[in-house]
Amino acid sequence: MQTRALIFDIQDLSIQDGPGIRTTVFMKGCPLRCRWCSNPEGQASYPELMHINTLCKKSYKCISACPYNAVQKNDIGCPQFNRDKCKSCTTRECVDSCPSHAIKFAGKYLSLDELIGRIKPNLPFYKNSKGGVTFSGGEPFLQSDFIKEFINETSSFGLSVGVETCGMFDWSGSKDIADKFDFFYYDLKCLERTMHKSYTGSTNDAILSNLENLSKLCADKITVSVPVIPGFNDTEIQMKAIAGYCNELGIKKLRLLPYHSLGENKYLDLGSEYRMEKNLSVDQKQLKTFLNIIESTGLKCWVE
Ligand code: SF4
Ligand code: SF4
DSSP states (O other): OOOEEEEEEEEEEESSSSSSSEEEEEEOOOSOOOTTOSOGGGTSSSOEEEEOTTTOOOOOHHHHHOTTOOEEEOTTSOEEEOTTTOOOOSSOHHHHHOTTOOEEEEOEEEEHHHHHHHHGGGHHHHHHHTOEEEEEESOGGGGHHHHHHHHHHTGGGTOEEEEEEOSOSOHHHHHHHHTTOSEEEEEOOOSOHHHHHHHHSSOSHHHHHHHHHHHHHHGGGEEEEEEEOTTTTOSHHHHHHHHHHHHHHTOOEEEEEEOOOTTHHHHHHTTOOOOSOTTOOOOHHHHHHHHHHHHHTTOEEEEO
16 A cells, blocks of 8 residues: 655646546656656656756855755856755755745655545535546556555545556556546557657557557547657658557547647756757647548547
């Protein structure tokens, strides 16, 4: 039994992550490293220091506050965190020292009671709108024991519970909760194995096998989510192939998620590098063509 979960965000009154009014719970930790990921703070399975560069007013108080000398001025006069020296210390004096609130830790451990207490005030909204809770991430199934407990403990609340998954998880540890979810948003980025590995850090073997297993149990609950990424999968051939594969599995719904670079600054805040080219965008006409191609195979398709 997993008594607490590492969560990096909770968003209330969400209307995009499933039916009705919802709370989206972002679970931290993901086995993939998609180059375009807009939530890089959700990837590592531990709390991570973020120095939010756009908020930093260069007071340099963090430099003197850190007992481990982990912060120094860089060439252009900005505080720079040396992540090898940072001990993620429990006192986190750098965080408290910053008058601009430019330092934070992404990821906090919450107990089941804390999470349930957090969502309880929203119960009337969920009830009136037939909404509920969506687990997102990161990859929620990395913490599937906690989600199991959550579903068991809240079974009398009448919540709709859904999950957004990248599909990369251990099927044997998660299959017994598959039937407890009301819906799945299941990422399918591309069918080609080598290309998948090059852009996400991992092949898609487990992702495809899990989708096949899941669709045997509940194809009607699955919406396949396809991020449309320039230079990766934005071709008619790839869209046709994905649509054909979904049809073979009996899946009826597919949503297209056009690439955006809104998460780019977060890479800098985490001290890492954004590996997508600058100024990429998805052409609206091309998107419409993809939508038509997919719909022509009989799938219900929309763009989000
Ligand atoms: S699967 Fe999602 S959360 Fe994980 S790295 Fe890819 S885009 Fe980010
Ligand atoms: S978390 Fe602690 S060790 Fe890391 S930079 Fe802040 S004060 Fe220094």
